[in-house]
Amino acid sequence: MTPALRYGHTSTATAITFTAAAAGLAATPYWPAALALLYTAALFTWLAVRCYADHRRILLEHDWARRRALGEQPAPRDPCCRLGRASRGAAHDHRCTDLTTRHADDPRSEA
Ligand SMILES: [Zn+2]
Numbered sequence: 001m002t003p004a005l006r007y008g009h010t011s012t013a014t015a016i017t018f019t020a021a022a023a024g025l026a027a028t029p030y031w032p033a034a035l036a037l038l039y040t041a042a043l044f045t046w047l048a049v050r051c052y053a054d055h056r057r058i059l060l061e062h063d064w065a066r067r068r069a070l071g072e073q074p075a076p077r078d079p080c081c082r083l084g085r086a087s088r089g090a091a092h093d094h095r096c097t098d099l100t101t102r103h104a105d106d107p108r109s110e111a
Pocket residue numbers: 079080081082083084085091092093096097098101
């Protein structure tokens with residue numbers, strides 16, 4: 001279990017709790033509070049989706065590193081790394097799966 005998966009489960013449980021609380025308040029005079037709870041539930045749902053995507057990416061990166069350690073030449077992932085996607089290929093992080101750019105941001109690297 002990665003921390004991202006744990007945060008994803010927690011966010012999902014929180015979103016369900018907020019949704020249930022909103023349903024409980026919807027038929028009362030406090031219905032405006034239900035709208036705020038629904039908004040918060042949507043925010044936690046979005047957070048859970050991001051955490052589960054982060055978990056899947058961590059598993060893919062670990063599988064890629066394991067296969068490389070075993071002597072295989074796995075193809076780079078698409079996107080090669082999170083920083084590469086965010087910077088549209090201008091920068092890459094130290095866990096980049098594209099070996100041609102992997103150490104470009106590492107100050108200890110001479111390449
Ligand atoms: Zn990259």
